[in-house]
Each structure stands twice: as structure tokens, then as C-alpha cells.
Amino acid sequence: MGKPTGFKEFPRQTAHERGPLVRLSDWNEFAEPMSEDDLQHQGARCMDCGIPFCHTGDILAGAAAGCPVHNLIPEWNDLIYHGAWQEALDRLHKTNNFPEFTGRVCPAPCEGSCTLGINEPAVAIKTIERAIIDRGWEEGWVVPNPPTERTGKKVAIVGSGPAGLAAAAQLNSAGHECTVYERADRIGGLLMYGIPNMKLEKHLVERRITLLEEEGVKFVVNTEIGKDISANELMDQFDAVIMATGATVPNDFFAKTPGRDLNGIHFAMEFLHANTKSLLDSEHKDGNYISAKDKHVIVIGGGDTGNDCLGTSLRHGCKSLINFEIVPQPPAERAANNPWPQWPRIFRVDYGHAEAAAKFDYTTDSNKTLPNDPREFCIQTTEFIGDGKGNLKAIRTTDVDWSKPNNGAPFTPVPGSEREWPADLCFLALGFRGPEQIIAEQLGLETDPRSNFKADYGKYATNIEGVFAAGDCRRGQSLIVWAINEGREAARECDRYLMGVSQLP
Structure with a gap:
């Protein structure tokens, strides 16, 4: 695939981004389009590796390796190299209902499993994917394709995130009447309110x-199943139901930490959801959001959500910004126990980190141990300190040593490492522990030990006949590509339940 010697001739290139300080002035995406010639060169780097791992979608060492939706990556890389853009779009849509989403917000486990990536920078798969779908929309190639016949079967999908939308798209294509229920005022789930505008x-x-x-x-919209419509009533109205509610109950590892109830401490999704809604409703003129303007902000927890809190706080105009991570700083290159084609657990600088480094001079902060970066690794919050009026004023921390386990804990606090950080706002980006339980309680759905709706991967059927579960509410908090994968596969199994057989992939 691609040009046989392309990986030797062309270096990896991704889309140019507007400068960190420039893009802080707006909420727009910051990646700029690449030229067709540059994109063809990137497609040429796909090296005809014989056994491509980029589209395998396996779980290795607890993380995705390769593409969970099994994108036909070498095929569309080759098509782009040869200038066959519309055919590349057809290949892309065969496996992925929403490449304009994954091409922007997926962390690209495909690139972590690229064979070229063993000893060279991987093929720029995500950049090519986004370019294909963006051109498809621009050229008018993406058009409605309604089914020619209807089956008379009705399916309800609870939740309009990527899993729910993928399930709806697939089941509708099979001729079933699909109704998607969303409790928010806009469709999209985390795509709409969980991911900031500058990313999507x-x-x-x-x-x-x-x-x-x-x-x-x-x-x-504006309809919550279990409250506005009971789960049992939904069952009476539809021939099948797919649960795609997501994992929306946040982890709170600080519930017993002194000062946790102070004003100014928020879960990350409270911050991100309200920000995007206010932005869309009034361009922030209504004031219905948590503003970080002129505030000392600390984000606890890394990952995409923590990074999004950084980028959002910076666009508000925060006074200072620090990101705590309790884990050690990852290495610059793969460690010996993290071989290809596993997801590379390495140190990365995401958009929020780069923007914070451009905005603030961390070298002058006496507390900071990592220069020119907002993150502090191996740090544990021990107390939230108030101002005497119920408001957050500071956070007390201690460093931790992961080389010394202690009484069942994987780390030991470092004596004498206590520090105090000014903080007016603290955002907890600590992940999610599972879906809300009201629907499970009403229907008697079985849950697993982590409170997720119990349904076997590949089958998606719950213990209630005609009820299926897909995405984060079934597997736990995960990637958008796993949500799309499960939505598509749950649609196939739902179609099989309704019709006896299924032609869906």
C-alpha cells in the first residue's frame, strides 16, 4: 500500500496548528487544512507491511491496540496516494459512521500499532482520516441514504452519544424505525457537551x-428515560431497546479529604458541559457557566478530560493553572515492558499543556518541579483549604514515591514534601465509575461488579429480553472508537433479535 519507498522519502507530517497564544482568543478548532500534495505524501508512507496491525482493534496490556472500528486503513492510505478521494471515503464509511468525529478526538491507537512506528514516526493516519471526510462533505459526496424498505419494527436508543448514534445509524439502514432519546437539550452526548469546541x-x-x-x-431531546418516561413504558412502546447512556457517574476519590465540600470544587463535566452550553446558547453572555477568569485554577487528573479543563480555563482567562497527576511522569520513549504494538505509554504534550506553557512562565514558580509544563506528577492532594467563608483558597499536597509501596498502597508519601498551592477553582477529572442506575432499577437489569450494565461483548444482550447495552454504560469509560464499535455491533445483534438474521456488519 502507498508507495513502496514512500516511508523512506517523506517524513511524517500532520496539520499545522495555529499558535497557542493566538488560538486562546477563540473557541475554534486550531488545526489547519493540509495541501493535497502533502496528504498524498503521507498516504505514500503506508509501507505495504504485509500484516498490518493498525486496524486490528485488540486489547493489549489493558489498552486498545489498533483501530477498534477496524478501519481499512492501508486501503484508504493507498487510495489517497493515488488521488482516489471519493473511493477512499467509501472505504472509510464502510467501517466508521462518524469519521469527522474520530478524525478529531480519537487518540489514534491505530498509529500506536503502525508497523512503521516500530522504528520511525508512524503514518499520519488520523490526519488522513480527517482530510478524507472533510473533503467528502466539501465535495457533496456525503448525502442521505435512507433505506428503501421499512421492516415495521421500532427500536428505542437511550443516549445520543457516539454509541447511540452509531446504533441508530445502523438499525435505520436496516429499515427499522429508530428513536433516540437524549435528556439534554441538544443531541450528541459527550460529542456535544463533553468535548470542548476547540477539539470538535x-x-x-x-x-x-x-x-x-x-x-x-x-x-x-429534554427527555430522561426513567424520569420523564419510565423504562417499562419505553419497553411497551418499542420492539427493542438499546441502552447507550454512557458512564456518567464521576469518580470522587476525595470524598473524605478535608475541605472537599468547599465552594469552588467541581467535577470536570460540570465545568465542561456548562461552558459549551453557554457558548452555544449565548456566546457566554448569559453567564450560566463556571468562569475561570482571573482565578487560580488547579485540575486534578490527567487524560483528555483534564487537558480539556486546561484549555477551557485558559480561554476564560485564568490567573494561574496547575495540573496534578498522582502517577509518575511517563518516559519519553517506550519502556521495555511496553513493546509495539501496545499503545505507547509515553510523555505527550497535548494542546492544553502547550497553551499553558505558552501563557505562563512555570520556571518562576517555586512550587514547580516540571519546567515549562503545567503538570505535576507523583503528587497527592491531602487537604482543600478554605478562606473561612466556605470558599476554596488553597490546596495542600504531598509528593509520593511509587518505588516504595506502603501498607497495601502502591506508593509512600515523601516526608517533608508538603506544599501549598493557591486555588480558587479545582476541577476533578478523575474518570467515571459507571452509568446511573435508575433504568437498571426500574427494569431489573443486571450489572457487573463495576455497576455497568451486564452484557457480553459481541452479544450485547442484557438479562432482559429485547434490551441491549453498548458503549461506556456496558464496558466502562473508554474511547470514542470503542463506543462506535459497540454501537454498530449492538445494532447487528438487535437486528438479529428482531429479524432472526442480520446483514449488518
Whole structure:
């Protein structure tokens, strides 16, 4: 695939980004389009490796290795190299309902498993994917494709995130009447309110929703199943139900930490959801969001959500910004126990880290141990300190040593390492422990030990006949590509349940 010697001739290149300080002035995406010649050169780097791992979608060492939706990556890399853009789009849509989303917010485990990536920079798969779908929309190649016949079967999908939307798209294509229920005022789930605009502009989500509507999918907003409509009532109205509610109950590892109840401490999704809603409703003129303007902000927890809190706080105009991570700083290169094709657990600088480093001079902060970066690794919060009026004023921490386990804990606090950090706002980006339980309680759905809806991967059927579960509510907090994968596969099993057989992939 690609040009036989392309990986020797062309270096890896991704889209140019607007400068960190420039992009802080708006909420727009910051990656700029690449030229067609540059994209063809990147497609040429796909090296005809014989056994490509990029599209395997396995779990290795607890993380995704390769593409969970099994994108036909070498095929569309080759097509781009040869200038066959529309055919590349057809290949892309065979496995992925929403490449304009994954091409922007997926962390690209495919690139971590690229064979070229063993000893050279991997093929720029994510960049090529985004370019294919963006050109498809621009050229008018992405058009509604409603089914020619209807089966008369009705399916309810609870939740409009990537799993729910993928399930709806697939089941609708099979001719079933699909209704997607969303408790928020806009469709999209985390795509709409969990991911900030600068990573995924919302007109892209709305554009795809409009296309699904034109294909026949029905959407109902401001309706929470279990409250506005009981789960049992939903069962009576539909032939099958797919649960795609996501994992929305946040972890709170500081519930017993002194000062946890102070004003100014928020879960990350409280911050991100309200920010995007206010931005879309009024460009922040309504004031219905948590503003970080002129505030000392500390984000506890890394990952994509923590990084999004950094980027959002910076755009508000925060006074200072620090990110705590209790884990050690990852190495610059793969460790010996993290071989290819596993996901490379290495030190990365994401957009929020780069923006913070450009905005603030961390070398002058006497507390900081990592220069030119907002992150502090191996640090544990021990107390939230108030101002005497119920408001957060500071956070007390201690460093931890992961080389010394202590009484069952994987680390030991470092004596004499106590520090105090000014903080007006603290955002907890600590992940999620599972879905809310009201639907499970009403229907009697079985849950696993982590409170997820119990349904075997590949089958997706719960203990209640006609009820399926897919995405984060089934597997736990995970990647957008796993959500799309499970939504598609749950649709196939739901179709099989309704019709006896299924032609869905």
C-alpha cells in the first residue's frame, strides 16, 4: 500500500496548528487544512507491511491496540496516494459512521500499532482520516441514504452519544424505525457537551445529526428515560431497546479529604458541559457557566478530560493553572515492558499543556518541579483549604514515591514534601465509575461488579429480553472508537433479535 519507498522519502507530517497564544482568543478548532500534495505524501508512507496491525482493534496490556472500528486503513492510505478521494471515503464509511468525529478526538491507537512506528514516526493516519471526510462533505459526496424498505419494527436508543448514534445509524439502514432519546437539550452526548469546541466544533455534530434525520432517525431531546418516561413504558412502546447512556457517574476519590465540600470544587463535566452550553446558547453572555477568569485554577487528573479543563480555563482567562497527576511522569520513549504494538505509554504534550506553557512562565514558580509544563506528577492532594467563608483558597499536597509501596498502597508519601498551592477553582477529572442506575432499577437489569450494565461483548444482550447495552454504560469509560464499535455491533445483534438474521456488519 502507498508507495513502496514512500516511508523512506517523506517524513511524517500532520496539520499545522495555529499558535497557542493566538488560538486562546477563540473557541475554534486550531488545526489547519493540509495541501493535497502533502496528504498524498503521507498516504505514500503506508509501507505495504504485509500484516498490518493498525486496524486490528485488540486489547493489549489493558489498552486498545489498533483501530477498534477496524478501519481499512492501508486501503484508504493507498487510495489517497493515488488521488482516489471519493473511493477512499467509501472505504472509510464502510467501517466508521462518524469519521469527522474520530478524525478529531480519537487518540489514534491505530498509529500506536503502525508497523512503521516500530522504528520511525508512524503514518499520519488520523490526519488522513480527517482530510478524507472533510473533503467528502466539501465535495457533496456525503448525502442521505435512507433505506428503501421499512421492516415495521421500532427500536428505542437511550443516549445520543457516539454509541447511540452509531446504533441508530445502523438499525435505520436496516429499515427499522429508530428513536433516540437524549435528556439534554441538544443531541450528541459527550460529542456535544463533553468535548470542548476547540477539539470538535458543534456544527460538525449538528451536520451529521441533520443527515441522520434526513435518513429517517427520530430524535427526542429534554427527555430522561426513567424520569420523564419510565423504562417499562419505553419497553411497551418499542420492539427493542438499546441502552447507550454512557458512564456518567464521576469518580470522587476525595470524598473524605478535608475541605472537599468547599465552594469552588467541581467535577470536570460540570465545568465542561456548562461552558459549551453557554457558548452555544449565548456566546457566554448569559453567564450560566463556571468562569475561570482571573482565578487560580488547579485540575486534578490527567487524560483528555483534564487537558480539556486546561484549555477551557485558559480561554476564560485564568490567573494561574496547575495540573496534578498522582502517577509518575511517563518516559519519553517506550519502556521495555511496553513493546509495539501496545499503545505507547509515553510523555505527550497535548494542546492544553502547550497553551499553558505558552501563557505562563512555570520556571518562576517555586512550587514547580516540571519546567515549562503545567503538570505535576507523583503528587497527592491531602487537604482543600478554605478562606473561612466556605470558599476554596488553597490546596495542600504531598509528593509520593511509587518505588516504595506502603501498607497495601502502591506508593509512600515523601516526608517533608508538603506544599501549598493557591486555588480558587479545582476541577476533578478523575474518570467515571459507571452509568446511573435508575433504568437498571426500574427494569431489573443486571450489572457487573463495576455497576455497568451486564452484557457480553459481541452479544450485547442484557438479562432482559429485547434490551441491549453498548458503549461506556456496558464496558466502562473508554474511547470514542470503542463506543462506535459497540454501537454498530449492538445494532447487528438487535437486528438479529428482531429479524432472526442480520446483514449488518
